[in-house]
Amino acid sequence: MIPLTEAELMERASALAGKTLGKVALQTGLTMPASMKQAKGLVGQLIELALAGACSTHAGPDFPALGIELKTLPLDRPGHPRESTYVCTVAPQNDLKSSWKQSRVWHKLARVLWIPVEAAPEIPLAQRRIGSPIFWHPDVAQDKILQQDWEELTGMIREGELDKLTSRYGQYLQIRPKARDSKALQSSSGPDDSPGQTLPRGYYLRTCLTRQILDSHT
Amino acid sequence: MIPLTEAELMERASALAGKTLGKVALQTGLTMPASMKQAKGLVGQLIELALAGACSTHAGPDFPALGIELKTLPLDRPGHPRESTYVCTVAPQNDLKSSWKQSRVWHKLARVLWIPVEAAPEIPLAQRRIGSPIFWHPDVAQDKILQQDWEELTGMIREGELDKLTSRYGQYLQIRPKARDSKALQSSSGPDDSPGQTLPRGYYLRTCLTRQILDSHT
DNA sequence: GTGGATCCATGTATGGATCCAA
């Protein structure tokens, strides 16, 4: 079931374009709930199931052989991104030792297959339509800004300013909470390598970047 | 529900003596299955629930405030231990850096409350009786042998001989697989710190030690 | 008899993201 070539994956993704989530769910044997309040990742998992034949939450790219990451992109009525896009978790220990091109953010974003999906709240979940897939990798200008952001953010982490790090930093890339709730904790370390506990956080792409990506492919 | 003093814990454990597992299960609101093939840890969890008021699988001693570890001890008809006793997992990374008195094995065995339970296969699970609790800590002779065993075993691990380490080593303490099945893997490291994968293992007490403990308390 | 294999429950981390109050 796993696509073996990039062409095969693109073909399969193109075949989804125009279909509703309800129709795809039927074909894969799932039933859509009325709302996404309980199951925020449902659409992403449905699309992954439809394209890869399975939806397991293991580490690494969604299509390891192709090195391609799959991301759904929720659109509002005018066709703009409704939400920021989660990239990966912040690992205070590891991120500091690597360079931009060795970072998990870079690897996640190196080759992305975007699947736009209607997400205006007034459209019932099952009736939302899937858009045409966009195969993307950062161009030179985008990569430069992403790198600047990443270096600014990891720089602050390195200085032990993780707790001062709000989502206001970064032009394309931001850091926001990524946890069960605001009481969740993960281990971290301070400027002097002092161990501590902090709220788990993740890297997210702002909509100004995903909007660019959409615009340049229409 | 958690006993606050050692005396309270002992009193509660003594109150269980003579009761059947079925009776205790009723009191705690559980139902016993017919067999333990599906749920090998059931008896241990039932006893923990009855004594501590909860049965959560967090790290650390079962009664943190008291520093006491709870262990059930399955007995055959003549009243001898039927099985070896699991102590803790082998962590190839950490075990090597600590001394005997800093080791997780030592801490686990420092203060143990043994609960003997009938376990002859011909007795239906619900009818098996609980015995009198035994509060134990290693005496000087036992501690000496345990330390010798631990140093022999960790010595072999340090030499990178983890894969040659069978359960035949050790007088009281042995190392055996502790995994979902024989294909499970965990990270380890070789003699030269080379990373690798190996079968997860655990430390176990042989029955010759638990039999001693039983004998010296009757 | 016992060394190697295996079983369940629960906790925690990770991957999929959207919700919602200010």
Add this chain to the structure above:
DNA sequence: TTGGATCCATACATGGATCCAC
């Protein structure tokens, strides 16, 4: 608008141990 908060599913780790073929 958007920064902070939150939700579900699944995988993996840990704690409770016993099973069973040789």
